[in-house]
Amino acid sequence: NQVLDIKANQPRAAAMREAAHTRAAAFTWEQISNVLLEKVKFVAQLNGAMPQQAMYDAAQVRDILIVTIVHQPRRLRLPAEPLPLYAPPETLTQAIFDDALNEKYFRQAAAASYYPAIAQFRALLDHGFKFAIGFSASFLEQAQRWDEELLDRFSDLAQHENVELVAVEPTRSVVALWDIHRFVAQMRRAADRMEALFGTRPTIADTTGLVMSDVVYHALDQAGFKASFVDGRSQLLDWRQPTHVYHHDGGQMKLLTRHLNLSEDISARFSDRSWSEWPLLADRYADWLAGNSGQLVVLGWDFETFGERHPVESGIFDFLAALPGEVHKRGLSFVTPSEAVARYGDDSCDLPLPVTVQGLQDAFLGNKAQQTTFQLMMQAYGKALLTGDNALVDISLWLAQLDNLYLLAGNGRAAAESPTAFVPQEWRTLGNEGIAIETHQIYHNFIAALDSCVTPHHPDNMNKKDSQCHEQPNTKDCSLIANEKPTGKIGGRT
Template sequence: MSAICFYFQIHQPFRLRPYRFFDIGRNHDYYDETTNPAIIKKIAEKCYLPANEIIHNLICRHNGNFKVSFSISGSALDQFERYAPEILTSFQKLVDTGCVELLAETYAHSLASVASKKEFRRQVSQHVGKIYNIFGQHPKVFRNTELIYNDAVAHQVADMGFNGILTEGADSILAHKSPNYVYLAHTPSELKVLLKNYKLSDDIAFRFSDQSWNQWPLSADKYVHWLNRLPEQHHVINLFMDYETFGEHQWADSGIFNFLQELPEQILSSSGFSFVHPSEALNKFEPIDILSVPHTISWADEARDLSAWLGNSLQCDAFESLYKLKKKVRRCENPEILRDWQYLQASDHFYYMSTKDFADGQVHNYFNPYPSPYLAFINYMNVLSDFEVRLNKCLRTKARLIKHKQLIENLLRDEKRSLEASVKV
């Protein structure tokens, strides 16, 4: 029997406030404390709370036969705790049903996997700890920021002890293969790979309310008809999308919530599909082939590579300027600097600097709080300049403290030797 695997991504960055050149060295408040809570509360009302209620009701109505999975970034969880704790309560209620699996990712939804092995491992470990502390689950499956993946990433994820990883079912890596199977990663380990079926996922996430689409309007009946036309030997249909699809990207008046309510009923009653968690899919189905991905892929833009974040000189300059500080940061023990280092790594900051046109550009502009990518770059670099000033000051202070400590230790040692010599006399 084939299965449906629903995975929803949840991430919210700490958006930066307008930060002027003249703020550098004077003002260390980087985050927009008006916009950030307002956005969290707006999306909670439009998406998180109503969608969670629908999913909870579906789980109860179908006696646990409806299952979903989530990956919630650490920065999103931090904002839920700070601005809208009712969101966390709602997700805890979902997890308590036993029908929700939580996945691991980078804490700050960062690009650390392509920048620093140590930072990547540190962020993943921190995220796993956060998930366990809030929800009592220890993630077994990993999904990298924006489904970024290559053979090297797979190797690192396997070394961290995960059973499987999610990524994009990009045509460039599949050739004529189907994404509807479990694959084995190209590593020495037994790490398994689940691939997003981007056509069926994007029919919901991007095309649902598009009245120019030749399949509009999309109903649950029509969608299940498409599923039933798939070859019976296919193992698992991975439907991966942003959770904000429901109510935020696709507004309530588009009928998206009715679709969410009706789809599980139609699948369970009118098809041979069941619902599985990612870890269940990995255990239930044997890999059919080894998947080698030497070049980095993601689920972003038509190119499905890293160009959404590192596609121009602005983005590369900001990215390199950030990660050249990593060795200094590792020597710093200031909790506020470590917090800012984490939040400044969010991939969103580089996404805002994209200069892409056409369809990709429209998507970037939809999520961009800045009037232009150049202003995004200037604002970010101003903040990063101040961060570096603080970091260097912290390290100088630490060096002085270490030197002072060594001086005291030397004095105490000399005094001890002097006393021991006087006793002998």
């Protein structure tokens, strides 16, 4: 009936057609996108995934949170050395890791970075500057062996009221991907060590490579950590912004999201003369920080950024000295992680996390050599567990340090394109392919060496005590390396 009425009333029909054309012309793709975003925002607020205030409001960030990690790896001994059969863990450790190389590069970093950067950070702390700091176990052990004075200076820095300690996975390994219980034990061990050394127990976590998943989140939450840092990559955040505090799946622990671009402007690009923004001064960088909307900007830098990755002549220390003043001029403040949680935790937004770990990007698993090493890491760890020997498990955890993946990032690239800043000078004659081959051989040798503790010929080995695993059996076992004459050592190319 309505159709017949309109057909009979031609002026009304003409007016309706005109109104439809006008409405259609105004309904652009931009308008469609805006309507869709408004509906998504409404549903998110209704389900508690977003606070009632608009997530994309124009409010300027109020705070800057800086976290820095002090780390020196346990470098491998390349080329790979044969491993003696039935050797105790101490002997295996000496053959696998290169103490002389570690000491050389530790002392270089201490002179170029640690001492001057400590002095620079310490001078800023009494003027409203705040930051968080964490230490790997390998750095702490090297400092205790080779420079107690440096450790004392770091201790003085870490105990300042404007500095907060962060718990770092001790070996900087990727064990969270294989053994969540071991990972939690490692994080608790890190907190214990920080408390013993510096008198304060950290409640903020920093995972290796900032990896995160549903399981890692809940493990850290159950372990009592108040917050953990994550990398603000689009693969994890999707449409969300890194300038907000998050939580996951009803958990209490907060997620502090590192701003990837603004962090790497300093850590990776600061001294790159081919960068379009070079030279970067503190005032312009502070403008970039202040130009963000949200709650806070989280900046994550390796401590070695200052003086080692970017030498003093790059202006990095002048930049750091000027940054707090420029930040304060723009009405921003520095906060520690705990202060950020206290200020923004009640308004945190839900962040869905994947079942699989996110964080190991192309820099760590981007080529075949890295992927092979990753598989060997898992095999070494699993076989070490079967020995029941804690010392061998400890070696496998050090073999699982992320550095051993990162140092293979140049494999498959032309020499001119290969990142060499972190590759020891002593390795470079091997070339990218040679470094990968020798690295893999270390893992093969270690895995084969574990046969002296786990072998089908000795089913009772699982019940042996640690020290018994390294006793040579009464009968000579020549089957440890197939098709190779028994020499008393393991080291054939596989």
